[in-house]
Amino acid sequence: MSAExxxxxxxxxxxxxxxxxxxxxxxAGSASAQHNAEWDVSxxxxxxxxxxxxxxxxxxxxxxIDLPIHLxxxxxxxxxxxxxxxxxxxxxLTLDVSGAWVESQASLEIPVGGxxxxxxxxxxxxxxxxxxxxxxxxxPIRVPWGERPARLYADLLVGGRYxxxxxxxxxxxxxxxxxxxxxxxxxxxxxxxxxxxxxxGLTVRGDVGGFGIPGASELTWTLVIEGRWRFWRNVxxxxxxxxxxxxxxxxxxxxxxxxxxxxxxxxxxxxY
Numbered sequence: 001m002s003a004e005x006x007x008x009x010x011x012x013x014x015x016x017x018x019x020x021x022x023x024x025x026x027x028a029g030s031a032s033a034q035h036n037a038e039w040d041v042s043x044x045x046x047x048x049x050x051x052x053x054x055x056x057x058x059x060x061x062x063x064x065i066d067l068p069i070h071l072x073x074x075x076x077x078x079x080x081x082x083x084x085x086x087x088x089x090x091x092x093l094t095l096d097v098s099g100a101w102v103e104s105q106a107s108l109e110i111p112v113g114g115x116x117x118x119x120x121x122x123x124x125x126x127x128x129x130x131x132x133x134x135x136x137x138x139x140p141i142r143v144p145w146g147e148r149p150a151r152l153y154a155d156l157l158v159g160g161r162y163x164x165x166x167x168x169x170x171x172x173x174x175x176x177x178x179x180x181x182x183x184x185x186x187x188x189x190x191x192x193x194x195x196x197x198x199x200x201g202l203t204v205r206g207d208v209g210g211f212g213i214p215g216a217s218e219l220t221w222t223l224v225i226e227g228r229w230r231f232w233r234n235v236x237x238x239x240x241x242x243x244x245x246x247x248x249x250x251x252x253x254x255x256x257x258x259x260x261x262x263x264x265x266x267x268x269x270x271x272y
Contacts, residue, residue: 039088046267048079048242052102054259055109056121057249058177061169063106063121069263077102081267092133092155100125100244100261112174120171123257125246129187131159143196150196157189161209163217165248165257179255181248185209185216199230210248217248228269236269 052067067077079100086093106121133155140149162184170176189207196202205224210217226240242265249256 037089039086041272042083042085043270043272044081044083044085044238044267046081046083046238046265048081048098048100048261048263048265050077050079050100050102050242050244050261050263052077052259052261054257056106056123056167056169056259057254057256058167058169058179059254061112061119061174061177062109063119063169064109065106065121065259067102067104077104077261077263079261081265087135090135092135092157094129094131094133094157094159096127096129096131098127106169117173119169119173120176122168124166126164128162129159131157131187133157133191141194146197148198150194153193153195155191155193157187157191157205157207159187161185161187161220163220163248167255167257181250181255183215183217183248185213185220186211187220189222199236201228202226203228217246220244220246220248224265226265230269234271236271238265238267238269240265 049069051069052065054065056063056065069077077100079098081096081098083097084095100123102121102123104121105118107118108116135153135155138151138153141152143150162182164180164182166178166180168176168178170178187207187209189205191203191205193201193203203224203226205226206222208219208221210220212218221243222245223243224240225242226238228236228238230236241263243260243262245260247258249258
């Protein structure tokens with residue numbers, strides 16, 4: 001986008017706060033950590049029902065997006081994800097594959113060819129993340145319930161992300177414009193978890209990527225909060241909330257997206 005947006009200002013604050021949190025996680029590690037001696041593998045398929053807000057720009061078309069969570073015959077915003085994790089001792093490997101679809105309408109910020117108001121907006125985002133991590137802390141916590149102590153743990157995460165973004169603006173009122181961009185970028189992040197009982201747990205995971213590296217996004221950040229209930233053997237129900245914020249532009253904003261997707265998630269956690 002051509003002008004400095006409040007969302008971008010908030011993004012800078014978020015990136016600095018996230019880096020401070022990651023540094024705090026590194027300092028929090030202690031000799032009390034207890035690690036798994038065997039591989040612990042987790043498979044997590046889940047759905048994401050997301051609202052979307054921000055701005056999109058293709059060629060001379062600049063549109064404002066403000067879509068609440070909505071599933072109907074003329075609008076949809078949904079994401080499907082699969083996350084794999086494998087941990088042995090302090091080391092952690094991750095693979096995250098996700099796709100998000102939005103089919104709805106957006107508002108023109110600047111009239112095009114005498115046309116103003118709302119136009120069709122379609123976007124598909126595909127993300128592939130490969131990362132690694134290190135468990136920097138894992139300690140027992142005394143709790144007033146049960147005989148076993150709860151556990152508090154913290155992980156440091158680093159990796160790379162491939163993004164494919166396909167946008168389309170237009171429809172019946174103006175000529176449609178469609179463009180696709182692909183890029184790769186690094187990310188750093190962390191995770192804090194609290195295992196209240198063997199069957200109930202809570203995790204908060206976040207990462208920051210892009211950092212304005214040539215060809216990458218100006219800034220991309222993710223925040224995921226999940227509650228987990230193991231209801232049968234090694235299978236748990238995951239309920240959570242996910243925020244994904246992206247600020248990416250190419251060639252003088254001829255292709256740009258500065259937007260945030262956020263909404264509830266539901267899925268399973270299957271452990272082997």
